[in-house]
Amino acid sequence: MFSVPILQNTISHGLQQIAHGVMPEFLRPNRTVQIHSGDMMIKNLSSIGIQLALLLLCFSMNPQAQTSKPKPNILLLLADDWRHDTLGIAGNPVVKTPHLDALAKEGVRFTHAAVTTAICGVSRASIFTGQWMSRHGNKAFDAFRTPWAETYPGLLRANGYYVGHVGKWHNGKFPSEHFDFGRAYSGTHYIKQADGTSIHVTQKNENDALEFLRTRPQEKPFCLTLAFFATHAEDQNPKQFLPQPASASLYQNVQIPIPRTATEAHFKALPPFIGSEENEGRRRWHWRFDTPEKYQEYMKNYYRLATEVDTTAGRMLAELQRQGALENTLVIFIGDNGYFHGEHGLADKWYPYEESIRVPLIVRDPRMPASKRGKTNDKFVLNVDLAPTILAAAGIAAPSRMQGQNFAPLYLAKQRPAWRDEFYYEHAIVLSKERIPASEAVVRRKAKYIYWPDYNAEEFFDLAKDPLEERDLSKSTARAKEIAALHERLKFWREQVK
Numbered sequence: 402m403f404s405v406p407i408l409q410n411t412i413s414h415g416l417q418q419i420a421h422g423v424m425p426e427f428l429r430p431n432r433t434v435q436i437h438s439g440d441m442m443i444k445n446l447s448s449i450g451i452q453l454a455l456l457l458l459c460f461s462m463n464p465q466a467q468t469s470k471p472k473p474n475i476l477l478l479l480a481d482d483w484r485h486d487t488l489g490i491a492g493n494p495v496v497k498t499p500h501l502d503a504l505a506k507e508g509v510r511f512t513h514a515a516v517t518t519a520i521c522g523v524s525r526a527s528i529f530t531g532q533w534m535s536r537h538g539n540k541a542f543d544a545f546r547t548p549w550a551e552t553y554p555g556l557l558r559a560n561g562y563y564v565g566h567v568g569k570w571h572n573g574k575f576p577s578e579h580f581d582f583g584r585a586y587s588g589t590h591y592i593k594q595a596d597g598t599s600i601h602v603t604q605k606n607e608n609d610a611l612e613f614l615r616t617r618p619q620e621k622p623f624c625l626t627l628a629f630f631a632t633h634a635e636d637q638n639p640k641q642f643l644p645q646p647a648s649a650s651l652y653q654n655v656q657i658p659i660p661r662t663a664t665e666a667h668f669k670a671l672p673p674f675i676g677s678e679e680n681e682g683r684r685r686w687h688w689r690f691d692t693p694e695k696y697q698e699y700m701k702n703y704y705r706l707a708t709e710v711d712t713t714a715g716r717m718l719a720e721l722q723r724q725g726a727l728e729n730t731l732v733i734f735i736g737d738n739g740y741f742h743g744e745h746g747l748a749d750k751w752y753p754y755e756e757s758i759r760v761p762l763i764v765r766d767p768r769m770p771a772s773k774r775g776k777t778n779d780k781f782v783l784n785v786d787l788a789p790t791i792l793a794a795a796g797i798a799a800p801s802r803m804q805g806q807n808f809a810p811l812y813l814a815k816q817r818p819a820w821r822d823e824f825y826y827e828h829a830i831v832l833s834k835e836r837i838p839a840s841e842a843v844v845r846r847k848a849k850y851i852y853w854p855d856y857n858a859e860e861f862f863d864l865a866k867d868p869l870e871e872r873d874l875s876k877s878t879a880r881a882k883e884i885a886a887l888h889e890r891l892k893f894w895r896e897q898v899k
């Protein structure tokens with residue numbers, strides 16, 4: 402039997418269950434209940450009758466109840482120079498990433514996520530604005546020109562979110578006035594503190610992010626972008642990768658496998674302006690990988706930096722769990738660009754080859770039903786898709802100039818939504834056409850067409866037969882028609898993304 406206050410509580414609880422996608426007990430079939438209201442006793446009402454009566458009561462008593470669900474919090478874990486397969490769960494035989502692996506098991510991992518430009522600042526601008534480089538205007542080391550009010554942090558803050566940014570910024574001067582909590586720094590693995598001591602950048606990332614989570618106002622939803630500097634190299638330091646001392650015991654007795662395409666023959670097979678000692682990717686290969694001993698030492702330190710980020714990610718999730726906030730927080734882990742680990746005789750990123758453009762992407766979304774968790778998805782999800790996805794989760798309309806798409810339907814919708822099957826890649830010239838020439842590409846699952854505008858040169862790879870991009874078929878007469886069509890497609894996209 403239910404008294405009126407109990408009835409109200411039952412209805413309120415039922416509405417919360419509806420909001421979470423669960424059928425309330427009082428609406429389930431064959432449910433027979435008794436209602437006691439003052440002197441009136443209604444006994445053994447039929448299931449249908451009670452459902453109608455309660456639904457009418459719901460709407461008459463609290464018409465706003467169904468819109469009262471709190472907005473989700475957002476935690477974006479943004480790694481640096483972390484390629485798609487630097488994850489235990491992605492099959493990497495060496496690196497240990499237990500917390501990110503667990504995140505993928507509770508969410509979804511995108512196996513073919515990619516960036517539209519593989520360089521730190523430009524890709525980050527694309528993440529913040531949901532726009533290709535041609536539209537946001539940061540071509541390398543500048544700031545994006547998109548109005549702040551059209552970025553995801555700007556829109557979330559304007560809609561009542563408590564918004565924070567911790568770590569790497571890399572888009573001109575950090576706009577601290579636009580954040581409730583802003584701590585921007587990157588570039589070195591150790592940072593001098595006010596008291597003269599130094600702290601590892603990942604540890605500082607962790608301390609600052611935990612401070613954000615622990616001091617945030619409880620009455621507002623939050624959005625925190627935790628932008629790690631790891632696994633980026635410390636460019637000016639001969640050691641390049643400087644993990645924390647506690648990580649030194651990791652990977653000591655393992656042998657890092659040498660990639661199949663990390664050979665002189667593969668380097669010489671590149672277009673001559675990339676397969677050149679002047680090329681920046683080759684210069685940095687010398688910094689890190691040009692002897693077998695260096696390769697082992699530097700890759701181990703890269704993986705140690707990755708495991709440290711994984712540990713910090715785990716501490717963020719544990720803090721959310723401790724606060725009871727994890728089940729109302731959308732958690733996204735992504736990298737800003739991929740990375741050559743010696744493939745094609747190269748290091749770093751920039752060029753449109755697979756190692757450089759593909760990034761890890763894991764999403765843990767409380768809206769996901771248990772049946773969908775722990776799966777992978779192989780669609781092309783791009784860095785430009787993050788902003789519209791974050792905004793959609795918060796119930797905010799994406800600005801018309803935003804170009805990415807909300808990808809949540811890929812893991813939430815009952816029926817597979819329509820989705821892109823190719824994307825346009827672009828990279829501006831940096832330093833000189835000898836160091837980092839400009840590049841463009843049309844990327845499909847089974848084929849890739851690359852255009853190097855500074856040299857009017859093409860490459861074409863049949864990714865179905867040649868996933869490691871070992872055989873450029875751009876001169877193949879048998880494929881000439883397909884290549885010409887892809888060049889037209891490239892010109893179409895070049896205009897489309899402006």
Ligand SMILES: [Ca+2]
Nearest residue numbers: 481482521737
């Ligand atoms: Ca980067």
